[in-house]
Amino acid sequence: MSTVLDTRTDAAGDRVADGDDRVEQAPEDTGIQSFLVTFNIRRFDPEVDDEPRWVDYDVELYSTDRVLDALHKIKWEVDGTLTFRRSCAHGICGSDAMRINGRNRLACKTLIKDLDISQPIYVEAIKGLPLEKDLVVDMEPFFASYREIKPFLMASSTPEPGKERIQSIANREIFDDTTKCILCAACTSSCPVFWTDGQYFGPAAIVNAHRFIFDSRDDAGDVRLDILNDKEGVWRCRTTFNCTEACPRGIEVTKAIAEVKQALLRA
Ligand code: SF4
Ligand code: FES
Numbered sequence: 001m002s003t004v005l006d007t008r009t010d011a012a013g014d015r016v017a018d019g020d021d022r023v024e025q026a027p028e029d030t031g032i033q034s035f036l037v038t039f040n041i042r043r044f045d046p047e048v049d050d051e052p053r054w055v056d057y058d059v060e061l062y063s064t065d066r067v068l069d070a071l072h073k074i075k076w077e078v079d080g081t082l083t084f085r086r087s088c089a090h091g092i093c094g095s096d097a098m099r100i101n102g103r104n105r106l107a108c109k110t111l112i113k114d115l116d117i118s119q120p121i122y123v124e125a126i127k128g129l130p131l132e133k134d135l136v137v138d139m140e141p142f143f144a145s146y147r148e149i150k151p152f153l154m155a156s157s158t159p160e161p162g163k164e165r166i167q168s169i170a171n172r173e174i175f176d177d178t179t180k181c182i183l184c185a186a187c188t189s190s191c192p193v194f195w196t197d198g199q200y201f202g203p204a205a206i207v208n209a210h211r212f213i214f215d216s217r218d219d220a221g222d223v224r225l226d227i228l229n230d231k232e233g234v235w236r237c238r239t240t241f242n243c244t245e246a247c248p249r250g251i252e253v254t255k256a257i258a259e260v261k262q263a264l265l266r267a
Contacts, residue, residue: 037061037117039070041082042124043134052131056120063113067100067123071107071135084135091248094184098135099124104186104246126189128198142185145201149209149227154220171216178211178256180249187243187253193236200236201228203243203253210256213263225264234261 037059044052057078059070068086075082087093089108096107101115101122115121129137159165181204188194188202209228213221228234234257243253 032062034060034062035112035117037070037112038120039074040120040122041074041134042122043082044125044131045081045133052124054122061112063111065112066108067098067105067110067112067115067121068096068107070112070121071123083133092182094182097126097184097186097189097248099126104190106184106186106248109248126185128189128191128195129185137189139185141198142188142202142204143183145188145205146183146208149201149205149212149224150220151208151212153212153215153218154223155217156219165217167216174216175211175214177251178207178214180251181207181211182249183208184248186246186248187251190242190246192240192242193238199232201230201233203237203257206234206237206257206260207251207253210260213260221263222267225260225267228260229264234264237261 039057039059040054041057042052043049043055057074059073059078061070061073068089071082071084071086075084084096084098084107086096086108088095091106091109094106097104098107099105099122100107100110104126107123123135125131125135125137129139129141132138155165183204185204187207188204191200191203193200194202206228209224212218213224237254237257239254239258241254243257244251244255247253
């Protein structure tokens with residue numbers, strides 16, 4: 001079997017599967033049982049539609065396929081205009097967060113065998129960010145909040161030439177969890193506070209601030225705490241745990257937010 005996939009990148013550098021993708025694919029007889037699965041996808045084409053509309057697709061899949069495989073099949077075999085983001089297909093790049101049966105997940109990490117295929121599977125774009133087309137939202141407001149918390153090491157001294165900035169294992173462990181973020185926005189776009197007006201920094205920005213606030217090599221924790229003490233900062237968190245449940249990396253997002261709140265109270 002040979003597969004040719006032609007994709008383009010968007011402004012954020014993520015690959016966007018649009019109407020130009022092409023595939024050459026020969027059917028493969030694996031002898032493994034396949035199932036007909038119905039997908040109900042919320043489609044929106046800003047050039048044609050006033051409102052998003054739900055469209056049904058029946059797709060032949062194996063239980064080991066993922067939702068991303070189903071989207072590819074629909075795009076390549078049924079309707080080439082179906083638009084969604086993806087890149088790595090292995091849970092690393094964070095491009096393909098979407099709402100699957102009402103829960104934020106990565107399409108590439110959601111196996112068909114873990115879904116109830118006796119019912120249609122509902123797929124729609126993540127909430128709280130401007131919808132651009134089908135499953136693609138404008139991520140700029142999300143990345144603007146991320147940039148605002150200064151997600152880079154700010155140290156007041158430089159190490160001696162040829163030396164590293166030494167950190168103990170115990171100090172590294174303090175922020176180990178929040179280093180795992182892949183900026184998929186599943187947490188922020190599952191947060192009811194973020195949905196209300198989109199002004200709240202959101203869980204992902206706080207997670208990435210946590211990663212540096214608690215890094216013993218960084219000297220600008222107070223700068224970030226000041227930023228998050230803003231009226232749109234950590235105090236808007238209502239501890240609903242949606243973010244923790246949505247995170248595909250298993251990051252304890254709500255705990256990280258609580259630790260930032262505690263650091264602010266100690267400051
Ligand atoms: S904290 Fe988890 S859900 Fe939120 S952006 Fe990072 S990886 Fe995605
Ligand atoms: S395509 Fe990269 S995380 Fe799913």
